[in-house]
Amino acid sequence: MxxxxxxxxxxxxxxxxxxxRHEMREWGELFTEDCDFITHRxxxxxxxxxxxxxxxxxPESVLAQKKNYSQTVVEVQxxxxxxxxxHTEWVWPDHVLPGAAVGEDRRGLVTAVLVQRSGRWWIRAAQNTRLNGLDDFAPRHVTPVDEA
Structure with missing residues (x-):
């Protein structure tokens, strides 16, 4: 194992x-033909x-930033x-969306199910989840009245 x-x-x-390197055709060869991939959106x-x-x-502006991306396997079960x-964790520091004035440090998790076929491991399913995306239900910091 x-x-x-x-x-x-x-x-x-x-x-x-x-x-x-944005070599997506070759990247795709890591997945099964019938794979599922759910994006962070x-x-x-x-x-x-x-x-x-x-x-x-x-967009070209995003491609130029891919060099800042990194990913680490955190768990295999x-x-x-x-x-x-x-489970992997990825970080993409100073990611600037097209039309945005400033960058943001993005990070997230990928959860993947791999299957072994013909002696090789393949990605059968993956879900990418952004950890620091907008969340309308996240608790907001509220300054107590006596601190204001």
């Missing part, structure tokens, strides 16, 4: 490398082709024979 965990860590190193792509196409079309649950 330790060998599988090391192979999966290497797979996500490759994932990150290809993501940064809640878009659900239900095949490798949809996943790749959805990630290919990115076996779910059964040939099935692993993987």
């Amino acid at each position: 330790d060998d599988d965990i090391e192979v999966i860590r290497e797979l996500f190193d490759r994932y990150t490398e290809l993501w940064i 809640g878009v659900w792509w239900q095949s490798r082709e949809e996943n790749v196409r959805g990630h290919e079309h990115v 076996p779910l059964g024979p040939g099935v692993m649950l993987v």
Whole structure:
């Protein structure tokens, strides 16, 4: 099992490398043909082709910033024979959206289910969740009256 965990860590190193270089066709080869990918905005792509196409079309200003992106595997858990649950954490410092005046430090988690087929690990499903996105229900700091 330790060998599988090391192979999966290497797979996500490759994932990150290809993501940064924006080589989305090759990146897509890490996924099964019937993969599911849910973006941080809640878009659900239900095949490798949809996943790749959805990630290919990115504004040039964002592509230039990909060099700032990093991702780390934080946990790998076996779910059964040939099935692993993987959690990664990503950071994207000073990410500037098209038209924005300033950048923001983004971070998030990817939860992925990997399957082993023909002696190889493949990403079957992944969900990307932003950790510091806007949340209307997040508690707001309120200054107590006696501190004001």
